[in-house]
Amino acid sequence: MSESADTILEVDKLITSFETEQGLLRAVDQVSFSVQRGKTLGIVGESGCGKSVTAMSIIRLLPQPAGKILGGHVHFKGTDLVRASDAEMRKIRGGDIGVIFQEPMTALNPLHRIGRQVSEVFRLHQKLSKKDAWDAATEMLKLVRIPAPEQRMMDFPHQLSGGMRQRIVIALALACRPSLVIADEPTTALDVTVQAQILDLMAKLQEEMGMSTILITHDLGVIAETCDEVVVMYAGRVVERASAIELFANPLHAYTKGLLSSIPTLDTPSKSILNTIPGTVASLGDYSHGCRFCQRMGRTAPVSRERPKFTEVSTGHWVETCPECYQP
Structure with a gap:
């Protein structure tokens, strides 16, 4: 993969492992993709496929000391994040890369008021005074459409609804107007109407700020509505990658077809x-070295024991070309 001027993030053959009682086990196995400026990349797959571990590897927030990045590169605006120092990563996280975590109640500190938590971002990354940071945080709450922001600044997380807490987490992620936002299943814990509001808010803010987004979800409906390009992950690997329009119109991997066929119409x-x-x-x-979807389906043919090549079968459309699972 080669980085172009329009590419803000380039993940190249990323390998992430965890130290366990069974030894060093790969959770992310040579994952590659890129994110274009101002665009949204969706990462989709079942739970346990490596989506969140990939995201946490990009920003180096893996559980320590078990999590380790063993190989690959993550190029972000000219910096390889895999090899960046801890000091550099602290500047980038929350500054040029914002993160929207899956569960706002665990992302927010229950012991501190909302105002303190949001204003802290401005004090750390923009070195504002306490008063200026407080004012900037209040404006940020207005930007994410929180009513009576001055009052909400004095609230604790438990005093807010799930939708309001998620808006606070979005405000934290966008406080320094980052170039890239990683949203890890930002609407999973919300009801359908609030989910629609949050997705609409994120789309509007992305357009206003011109930022890029990585959206991690298991909801293909959200992917179809919001994403420009889609990465389908299975068992720690990317099995298919294409534009959203191409993927939904012409899925080529058996796993992608299985996901799409499970959606009611x-x-x-x-x-x-x-x-x-x-x-x-x-x-x-228990991961197989060969085709892992063949492993799930119980196929034992010799071809399914070798790792399939990841091939560009048409312009911009990549797929693992396992003879059993590649279904053009």
Whole structure:
């Protein structure tokens, strides 16, 4: 993969492992993708496929001392984040790269008021005075459409609804107007109406600020609505990558087809049994060296024991070309 002027983030053959009782196990296995300026990249897959570990590897927030990046590069605006110092990463995290975590109640400190937590970002990264940081934080709450922001600044996290807390987490991520935002399942814990509001808010703020976004989710409906390009992950690997339009119109990997076929449509008969993918994602210690979707499906053909090549089968459309799972 080669970095272009329009590319803000380039992940190249990233390998992340965890030290366990079974030894060093790979959770992310040579993952590659890029994010274009001002665009949204969606990473989709079932739980346990390595989506969040990939995101935490990019910003070097892996659990320590177990998590280790063993190989690959993460180029962000000319800096290889894998090899950046801890001091450099502290400047980049929360500054030029914002993170929206999955569960706002765990992302926010329950012991501190909202105002203190949001203003702290401005004090750390922009070196503002206490008063200026407080004023900037209040303006940030207005930007994410929080009513009565002056009052909310004095609240504790438990005093806010789930949707309001998620808006606070978005405010924290966007406080320094980052070039890139990583959103790790930002709407999972929200009801449908609040989810729609949050996605609409993120889209508007992205357009206003011109930032790029990595959106991690298991919801293909969210992917179709918000993303320009999609990465499909399975068992720590990327099995398919294409533009959102191309992926939904012409999925080529059996796993991608399985995910798409599990979504109910307007033509689905009432009370019908939905399609499912048989089996489950293997645990880290049981990963096959060969095609891991073949492993799930119980295929034992010799071709399924070798790692499939990741091939560009048409312009911008990449897929693992396992003879069993590649279905053009």
